[in-house]
Amino acid sequence: MIHYPCKTCEELGINDEAITKRENIRFYDVREIDAFRIYGLQDNADKSKFVRMPTDVAERVSVNVKNLHVETTGGRIRFSTTSRFVALRAVNVNPTYRMNAPIIASNGFDLYVNLAGRDTFAGVFRPPFSGYNEGFHAIVDLEPGMKDITINFPINSPVGAVYIGLDETAELVRRADYRHEKPVLYYGSSITHGVGASRPGMIYPAIISRRLDCNFINLGMNGSAKAEDTMCAYLASLDPSVFVMDYDYNAPNAAYLKETHEKLYLTFRAAHPDTPVVMVGKPNSWPNTDCADRRDVIFETYDAARKRGEKVIFVDGQSLFQGHLHEECTVDGCHPNDVGFARMADAIGRAVNYALAM
Secondary structure, three states, rough: OOOOOEOOOOOOOOOOOOHHOOEEEEEOOOOOOOEEEEEOEOOOOOOOOEOOOOHHHHHHOOOOHHOOOOOOOOOEEEEEEEEEEEEEEEOOOOOOOOOEEEEHHHHHEHHHEEOEEEEEEEEEEOOOOOOOOOOOEEEOOOOOOOOOEEEEEOOOOOEEEEEEHHHHHOOOEOOOOOEEEEEEEEOOOOOHHHHOOOOHHHHHHHHHHHHHOOEEEEEEOOOOOOOOHHHHHHHHOOOEEEEEEEEOOOOOOOHHHHHHHHHHHHHHHHHOOOOEEEEEEEOOOOOHHHHHHHHHHHHHHHHHHHHOOOOOOOOOOOOOOOOOHHHOOOOOOOOEEEHHHHHHHHHHHHHHHHHOOO
């Protein structure tokens, strides 16, 4: 029996028979109950939104980062339950529509269940096509027994609150820590952000998280990762297990990247002399001179750090989409689809795995 404050379907304005017909269903605010562990997100000042970084810091970085820090990519809710179903009510969703992303990815949630030690896709909380600014609800049926659950937040949509619906006669407990609870920190462009994935769990940091059982923070900023001084300082203020510098694509040109790439690295390194750093260049199915120039800039930062004996790993972005179906790895020639994100997770995941053991 779950003994926590709860709400009924009626109190949350839910009249969908697929949900209301469930006996003993009650909804629980994920912010209020310790059994729900929220990863990759924090509250804004008045708890009206989940955010990826403090609002006052985001405002000082740029207008775009201010707008993007409320997009919940990389956010997760983890818990364990014996409930035969999990329902979800998202409040104040503020839908975001993108030309190169499905609605499930940009505005929906997906759910994973741990089976035989591996988190496995089990369903989606799919929003309607339109008309859900105040929120939406959905339900996923599950097998009996105690289940370790992860729910991934939308890639783009801001979210005000989340209620999880469970059978009140079931058990609800905290899920065990990640094997690597100290988070891997990702900073980069819309690719790091996850634009182009089919659902939230298919962004490459999430794929790596499932493979390595590691916590993570996703600070991919769609079109707006430019290593501003304020952002560099904020990244350096965090305490990750590994820092993945997937910073390249949003630098306007190779000259700008040269001015800022090593600056970002050195700012972080000054605060974290022993933390491994993985440097990644942009993936591209059609390499060109600009790609080569950018790769050289990133390699120079890496090579200088390596010669100083610092913990660094270089992942050549030009190698990420090579081989069979290399031309089929993106949605639009830029943003990876699930094939592309899986290949990124393979290569970057190997580097992160190595870094975690350094």
